[in-house]
Amino acid sequence: MVRAAVLLSARDVFPQSQLSRWLLSGCFVFVFLLLVSGMVSAQEKNPFADDAKSVKLGESQFRINCAFCHGLGARGGGRGPDLTRAQKKHGHTDEELYHTINEGVPGTAMPANGTTGQGVGMTAEEVWEVIAYIRSVEKKTAVTGNATKGDALFHGAAGCATCHMVNGKGGRLGPELSSTGAARSVDSLVESVRNPSQRLAWGLIESTKEFPQEYLSVNVETADGQKFSGVVLNQDNFTLQMMDMREQIHVLEKGKLKTCEISRESRMPAYDSKTLSDSELQDIIAYLVSVSVK
Amino acid sequence: MAAEREDIPAMKRLVAFCFVLVTACADPRSLHAQVTYERIRHAAQEPQNWLTYSGSYSGQRHSGLDQINTENVKSLVPKWVFQSAALGKWEATPLVVDGILYGTAQDNRTFALDAQTGRPIWEYQYILPSDIRPCCGRVNRGFAILGDKLYFATLDAHVVALDARTGAVVWNVAAIDYRKGYSFTMAPLAVKNMIIVGVSGGEYGTRGFVEAYDAASGERKWRFYSTPGPGEPGHETWEGDSWKIGGAPAWITGVFDPATNQLFWTTGNPAPSNRAAQRLGDNLYSNSLLAFDVDSGKLNWYFQYTKHDEHDWDATQVPVMVDLDGKKLIAHANRNGFFYLIDRTNGKLLFSKPFAHVTWSTEKDAEGRPLATKDSSPTLKGNRVCPGAAGSTNWMSPSFDPQTKLFYVTAREQCDVFSTAPQEFEEGHAYYGSAYFPSDEALPYWGALRAIDPLTGERKWEWKHVTPSWSGVLSTAGGLLFTGDSEGNVIALDEASGKALWHFQMGGAVYAAPMTFAVDGKQYVAIAAGSSLFAFGLP
Numbered sequence: 001m002v003r004a005a006v007l008l009s010a011r012d013v014f015p016q017s018q019l020s021r022w023l024l025s026g027c028f029v030f031v032f033l034l035l036v037s038g039m040v041s042a043q044e045k046n047p048f049a050d051d052a053k054s055v056k057l058g059e060s061q062f063r064i065n066c067a068f069c070h071g072l073g074a075r076g077g078g079r080g081p082d083l084t085r086a087q088k089k090h091g092h093t094d095e096e097l098y099h100t101i102n103e104g105v106p107g108t109a110m111p112a113n114g115t116t117g118q119g120v121g122m123t124a125e126e127v128w129e130v131i132a133y134i135r136s137v138e139k140k141t142a143v144t145g146n147a148t149k150g151d152a153l154f155h156g157a158a159g160c161a162t163c164h165m166v167n168g169k170g171g172r173l174g175p176e177l178s179s180t181g182a183a184r185s186v187d188s189l190v191e192s193v194r195n196p197s198q199r200l201a202w203g204l205i206e207s208t209k210e211f212p213q214e215y216l217s218v219n220v221e222t223a224d225g226q227k228f229s230g231v232v233l234n235q236d237n238f239t240l241q242m243m244d245m246r247e248q249i250h251v252l253e254k255g256k257l258k259t260c261e262i263s264r265e266s267r268m269p270a271y272d273s274k275t276l277s278d279s280e281l282q283d284i285i286a287y288l289v290s291v292s293v294k
Numbered sequence: 295m296a297a298e299r300e301d302i303p304a305m306k307r308l309v310a311f312c313f314v315l316v317t318a319c320a321d322p323r324s325l326h327a328q329v330t331y332e333r334i335r336h337a338a339q340e341p342q343n344w345l346t347y348s349g350s351y352s353g354q355r356h357s358g359l360d361q362i363n364t365e366n367v368k369s370l371v372p373k374w375v376f377q378s379a380a381l382g383k384w385e386a387t388p389l390v391v392d393g394i395l396y397g398t399a400q401d402n403r404t405f406a407l408d409a410q411t412g413r414p415i416w417e418y419q420y421i422l423p424s425d426i427r428p429c430c431g432r433v434n435r436g437f438a439i440l441g442d443k444l445y446f447a448t449l450d451a452h453v454v455a456l457d458a459r460t461g462a463v464v465w466n467v468a469a470i471d472y473r474k475g476y477s478f479t480m481a482p483l484a485v486k487n488m489i490i491v492g493v494s495g496g497e498y499g500t501r502g503f504v505e506a507y508d509a510a511s512g513e514r515k516w517r518f519y520s521t522p523g524p525g526e527p528g529h530e531t532w533e534g535d536s537w538k539i540g541g542a543p544a545w546i547t548g549v550f551d552p553a554t555n556q557l558f559w560t561t562g563n564p565a566p567s568n569r570a571a572q573r574l575g576d577n578l579y580s581n582s583l584l585a586f587d588v589d590s591g592k593l594n595w596y597f598q599y600t601k602h603d604e605h606d607w608d609a610t611q612v613p614v615m616v617d618l619d620g621k622k623l624i625a626h627a628n629r630n631g632f633f634y635l636i637d638r639t640n641g642k643l644l645f646s647k648p649f650a651h652v653t654w655s656t657e658k659d660a661e662g663r664p665l666a667t668k669d670s671s672p673t674l675k676g677n678r679v680c681p682g683a684a685g686s687t688n689w690m691s692p693s694f695d696p697q698t699k700l701f702y703v704t705a706r707e708q709c710d711v712f713s714t715a716p717q718e719f720e721e722g723h724a725y726y727g728s729a730y731f732p733s734d735e736a737l738p739y740w741g742a743l744r745a746i747d748p749l750t751g752e753r754k755w756e757w758k759h760v761t762p763s764w765s766g767v768l769s770t771a772g773g774l775l776f777t778g779d780s781e782g783n784v785i786a787l788d789e790a791s792g793k794a795l796w797h798f799q800m801g802g803a804v805y806a807a808p809m810t811f812a813v814d815g816k817q818y819v820a821i822a823a824g825s826s827l828f829a830f831g832l833p
Contacts, residue, residue, distance in 0.1 A: 063715035063729035072676055072713065072731060123723075214738070236760055236781035238797055 046094045048125075048132045058133030061126045069109065074137050075185045080110070082185040084139050087293050089182045097131050143186065143289050145279070150287025153280055160284065163268065166291055172247045173231055174215060174268060175201045181288030189285050193276065196266040217267050218242050220250075221258040231267055329391055329439045331486050335552050341771075342812035344390045346547075347436050347481035348691060349768075349809060352615040353549035355693040356769045357810045361817040362832060363772030367786045367796045369833055373818060374412030376827040378403055383764075383805040384822040385689065386436040387481065389444075390811035395820070396458065397827060398434045398481075402448045406461060410813045412829060418461035426450050427475045427722065429497040433805075435547070435689075436481035438489060440509050445489045447478030453491055453507055465512035469493065473722050475500045480547045485557065485588050488515055492544025496562045496608065499539035499725035504548075504559045504584070506591060516591030520544060520561045520579045528578035536573035539719055541565030542580035546610040546689055550588060551622070551638065557588040558615070558624060558638065562608030568672045568683075568728025569604070569714045576601040581609040583624065585641060595641035599663075600630050604671050605654065605712060606683045606730075614694045614701065616748055625748040627692055627703040629685030630654070632664050633751045647751030649744060650686035650705045654679050672712035672728055682710030683730040684762075691766030691807040693775065694748070698789050701748040702775055706762035708739035743767060743777050745792060755792035757785075766807025768819070776819055778804025784821050784828065800828055 048054035062074065069080030076082030081089065090100050090110075101122075104112035114121020122130065155161045161170035164177045180189070191198055200214040216232040218240070230244035240252045240260065254260055271281070329345060337343070337350040341358035348355045362370065378384060378399035388397035395409040402420035407413060422432075426449045438445040443464055444456045450472040455464040469491070470476045475498020483490045488506040496502065505517035520542035522528040532540055541564050548559035564573060564580035581600040586593060599609045607630040614625045615638060623644070624636045631652035635644040643662050655664035670679050684706060692703040710730040717727045741762030745754040757777075765778030774795070775787040780803045786796040802824015810819045820829045 060715040060717050063713060064717065064724070064726050067729050068731060072711075072729075236783055236799075237758075237779065237785070237794070238783065238799075 044095045046128050046131050048128050049135065051132060054129045054132045055136045058129030058131070061122055061130050062133050065122060066130065074134055076183060076188065081183045083134050084137050084185070085182065086138055089293055094131060097134070098127055101127050101130065143286050145282030145284070145286030147283070147286040147290040150283035150285065154284050154287055158276055158280065158284060173243060173245065177288060179292045181285070181290070181292035183292070186285055189288065190281060193271050193281055195270055196268040197264065200264060200266060215267070217263045217265055219259070219261045220252060222252070223256055223258055232262060327392055328441050331440070334484060343392065344388070344809045344811050345439065346483065347387055347438070348547065348549070348612055351550040351552065353612045354614055354696070355691050355767065355807060356695050358771045359810055359812055359817045360771040361812070362770070362774065362819065364774060364788055364795060366832060367772070367774055370786065370796050370798070370819070370830045371833050372798065373829045373831045376407055376412045376414070378825050378827070380825060382431045383433050384825065385433045385805045386822060387807050387809050388820060388827065389437050389439050391439060393813045396437050396439065396444055398436050398446050400434070401432045402434055402446070404437070404446060404456065404461065406458070409811060409818065416461035418456060420448055420454065422448065423450055426472055426477060427495070427498055428477050429494060433479050435479060438482040438484040440484035440489065443509065445482045445484065445509070447480065447482055447491045449477045449479070451476040451478055451493070453478070453482065453489065453512070455512060467507065467512040469505065474498070475722050480545050483547050483550065484509065485550050488588070490548065490557065492546070492548065492559055494543050494545040496541040496543040496565055496567065497724055497726060498722065499565045499719045500541060500543065501538060502542040502544050502561060504544045504586070518586065518591050518593065520584070522578065531575040531578040533572060533574040539565055539725070540573060540577060540580065542577070544610070546612060549613055549615050551615060554639065555588055556594060556638070557586040558613050559584050559586065560609045560611065560613055562610045563603050563606045566717065566725050566727030567606040568712055568726065568730065569716065570602055577603070581607060583609065583613055583626065583636065583641070585638070597636055597641045597643065599628050599634065605679060607685055610689060611687060612691050614692060616694050618699065618749055623748070625694060625701050627687050627701070627746070629681070629688055630664070631681045631686035633746060635748055645751060649703065649746055649751065649753070651680050651707055652686070653709070672714050674714050676711040676713035676731070678709055678711050680709035681706065682708045683712070684708060688764065690764055693767040693769040695769035695789060697771065700754060700789070701746045702767045702769060703744055703746065704741065704763050704765060704767060704777065705744050706739065706741045708762055743775070743787065757787055757792045757794065763804065765804040768808040768810060770810060776808040776821070778806070778808065778821055778823060780804065782823055784808065784823065784830070798830065800824065800826065802826065
């Protein structure tokens with residue numbers, strides 16, 4: 001089986017000289033055309049669509065290659081979007097999904113197939129199996145709320161925009177939410193509103209990936225008696241970068257502070273169903289989903 | 295043997311001082327002295343140099359240099375920075391011989407620098423094919439040196455000898471076909487006239503091995519497969535033909551005991567890593583400590599840390615030789631969360647004790663070995679187990695200081711949800727059979743550098759990391775520990791108290807272990823972070 005990943009990384013092996021580059025790329029185009037004509041690698045429709053055995057195999061491949069970010073069951077994890085959504089931000093057709101998996105999404109954490117430094121990537125067959133699996137877990141009617149009402153609530157009575165920004169409007173004390181509706185499952189969004197301290201802002205904790213901005217709560221008192229309360233933007237063992245409740249940034253050396261209390265109790269109030277009814281919450285979620293899928 | 299004894303620090307300091315004096319007068323950087331086996335064997339007598347991955351054959355990553363000490367470390371400043379211009383994790387420890395630093399970086403880049411100024415003398419980029427099969431990044435952990443040659447092992451499973459003065463390739467041998475999933479990441483070990491390497495590839499259904507090459511010619515002297523074939527002892531610990539693709543790679547540099555002529559090497563996970571359905575049995579010699587006769591490669595004895603592993607808990611941590619209470623021992627803080635003390639003359643376990651949070655074992659067998667509970671196996675739905683797949687520690691080097699008699703290790707506190715992902719084996723294709731996920735819990739991962747009494751397993755103190763660190767530990771006769779963290783700091787701790795005495799923000803996460811050396815009587819500490827190698831010294 002010829003691996004798609006080998007093809008994709010072929011440009012890395014082109015030698016420097018112009019002539020050999022032309023010759024080699026010619027060869028690769030030829031090989032590629034051969035593949036297209038007879039194989040499953042570049043077609044518009046999934047050859048394994050709705051095939052139960054392929055769905056099963058695709059589930060294994062999904063677990064191995066995708067689930068670390070997209071979560072078990074494709075419901076979204078710390079970084080990867082919830083793929084059970086019927087609409088995908090970066091293209092929804094079989095062909096587009098195939099392209100997204102093979103090429104990755106530039107500017108995001110989604111890597112091209114075979115470029116994670118972990119293995120040589122999935123074969124074309126395996127990519128189609130993964131797509132067959134994703135189709136099998138898609139929910140067609142996930143979002144029930146009214147996005148227009150949700151917009152009004154978010155930027156008005158519910159007070160979300162006091163701390164959260166969407167498309168440049170809103171506050172800064174909580175995570176920016178423009179793409180959260182695509183990234184997170186409805187269940188996890190509900191949990192974050194009803195019980196925000198259960199799990200703080202999502203993000204891989206491993207700093208091997210990116211630094212974990214969890215919006216921890218912090219109270220400090222400086223040597224000269226100034227007190228600041230707010231959220232942690234970043235920290236290490238020796239320094240603290242925080243934003244206070246007036247959205248002012250403070251950069252501090254931990255060793256010079258009189259007190260420094262960092263807590264996993266979220267600054268966000270827990271919205272119970274008296275403060276925000278279930279249908280209002282669904283409206284807000286519908287709004288977040290609508291702005292996240294452009 | 296006197297040279298291996300570590301209980302006469304005053305004497306050692308005197309010897310060290312004399313060496314620094316002599317070499318300083320003679321301008322070491324023009325000497326090009328041969329690095330003989332005898333010199334490596336007595337590495338402690340020339341602490342201005344760093345001659346092996348772990349600094350000496352003992353694996354202690356301890357230095358007799360004490361010019362930088364608990365009093366003056368607070369004034370440490372960066373002296374130079376060398377940039378590899380490569381991305382990815384920089385896991386290597388450089389060597390220093392007589393004023394010249396020899397290093398490897400990501401993508402099998404190699405270089406020699408003036409150790410005082412960081413100016414390159416030569417650089418050599420090994421060209422890798424586009425379809426290599428690394429498991430976990432395009433990493434390499436360093437050189438071995440012997441005579442006038444440097445040795446490193448590549449991501450396409452070659453072993454390469456370079457001329458130390460020019461970086462020119464002297465020989466280049468393909469150990470095995472990388473297309474089948476084999477690669478090398480560890481720094482080789484030079485013993486006598488041999489270069490010893492252990493293979494990577496536990497994620498591809500390979501068959502692990504440790505092997506020795508003739509240092510002069512590149513001819514293979516011996517190879518030991520870590521999954522026994524038909525007729526060999528241990529073959530019965532594999533179901534059917536599963537030994538053929540059983541993994542058990544050997545991807546961290548071992549240690550050598552000249553007194554008994556024994557080479558100690560550790561092995562990694564059985565394949566597939568988290569799904570054990572088709573490999574019933576103990577799966578020897580996965581996750582084991584192997585004791586070889588170094589000349590023949592004959593196995594003298596083995597000790598298996600994790601039987602029939604289902605959590606990817608490679609035992610590929612540097613096994614540290616320590617001599618305590620008149621006993622010749624090996625101290626090993628294992629990825630599975632237990633600290634083990636082993637008699638290195640016969641492989642008998644003295645005790646095992648958790649050094650981090652462990653949920654997978656509550657009982658021990660008659661020999662004191664932790665046994666897995668029945669409900670710790672990965673399931674299709676997922677099963678939360680501590681430690682997680684990255685383990686309670688990993689490749690990051692520990693350190694043992696013969697003066698404090700304490701063992702220092704970078705510990706990780708993190709759990710994972712382990713689930714199975716049934717998969718057919720296909721040669722050269724990733725073969726996990728499993729998946730793992732960060733445990734979905736309120737508390738995040740964290741880490742700590744822990745000081746452990748190796749005779750009891752008792753924790754003396756810990757220095758907490760905000761997130762788990764991947765950096766190793768160096769101890770020095772100056773009463774200091776050096777380590778790095780994932781936030782980009784290099785940190786000096788007081789060995790006695792575990793308190794931080796100095797730190798410097800290097801701007802990139804640390805995946806390497808620190809080392810130290812001296813040139814012209816001045817001590818330096820070097821460590822890689824991000825894409826840069828830093829050297830620090832007194833002003």
